[in-house]
Amino acid sequence: MKYRLLIVTSMSLVFVIGLCLSAFAQELKPIQLPEPRLDPSKSLVQALKDRKTTREYSGELSEQVLSNLLWAAWGINRGDGRRTAPSAKNWQETDLYVAMKQGIYLYDAKKNTLEPKVSGDNCSLTYTQDRFKDAPIHLVFVADLDKMEGDEGIKMVLAGMDTGFIAENVYLYCASEGLPTGFRVSIDKPKLGAALKLKPNQRIMAAQSVGLPKSK
Numbered sequence: 262m263k264y265r266l267l268i269v270t271s272m273s274l275v276f277v278i279g280l281c282l283s284a285f286a287q288e289l290k291p292i293q294l295p296e297p298r299l300d301p302s303k304s305l306v307q308a309l310k311d312r313k314t315t316r317e318y319s320g321e322l323s324e325q326v327l328s329n330l331l332w333a334a335w336g337i338n339r340g341d342g343r344r345t346a347p348s349a350k351n352w353q354e355t356d357l358y359v360a361m362k363q364g365i366y367l368y369d370a371k372k373n374t375l376e377p378k379v380s381g382d383n384c385s386l387t388y389t390q391d392r393f394k395d396a397p398i399h400l401v402f403v404a405d406l407d408k409m410e411g412d413e414g415i416k417m418v419l420a421g422m423d424t425g426f427i428a429e430n431v432y433l434y435c436a437s438e439g440l441p442t443g444f445r446v447s448i449d450k451p452k453l454g455a456a457l458k459l460k461p462n463q464r465i466m467a468a469q470s471v472g473l474p475k476s477k
């Protein structure tokens with residue numbers, strides 16, 4: 262009897278320690294990105310010529326490339342906190358989430374950090390088409406309608422336009438660096454919204470994958 266009790270107790274202990282360790286392993290920390298460093302010799306004309314949607318990806322992006330990409334997309338480019346993309350009435354209602362294998366982070370442009378939101382691989386919630394599955398990162402554009410004024414229809418139109426400007430910045434940055442990128446609206450919004458614990462007025466507008474070119 263004593264022997265059985267000992268076995269059950271040890272097994273429970275191993276189970277509890279396992280749970281603690283896995284919770285510890287899943288705990289994500291904020292990522293401080295390096296200062297963005299964009300190559301000033303890259304030509305806008307060439308980027309415009311090369312801009313395109315690509316749906317084949319591979320590889321991982323370095324933190325330097327991620328920092329450059331996020332700054333180009335929606336970084337602060339002036340002392341008054343305004344951004345590389347315009348926004349209606351400067352509401353800056355778009356939040357940029359970054360989904361990666363280890364979790365989903367929120368880009369904080371002021372601190373140049375990625376703030377952890379959800380641990381674990383939820384990348385597949387950012388697409389409904391398998392063609393995006395090999396991309397190492399998926400940007401998710403979320404509009405916070407509470408930061409805007411007017412009726413909901415107008416807010417959604419303006420938020421859509423604002424998302425488009427950011428997405429085009431991503432396209433141009435990727436074209437200038439030879440990185441594949443693809444914008445989309447086909448997203449599992451209910452599941453992704455639930456995973457991100459979004460408020461009812463936070464709306465998923467679109468997603469955009471970025472990666473390294475797939476070798477032929």
Ligand SMILES: Cc1cc2nc3c(=O)[nH]c(=O)nc-3n(C[C@H](O)[C@H](O)[C@H](O)COP(=O)(O)O)c2cc1C
Pocket residue numbers: 312313314315316390443444445446447
């Ligand atoms: C509003 C919008 C929604 C889009 N949604 C999707 C999508 O759900 N899936 C996809 O593979 N591409 C999507 N795209 C990418 C377009 O298919 C692509 O831009 C178009 O075929 C033109 O190709 P290009 O970007 O290479 O010029 C979308 C583009 C826009 C602007």
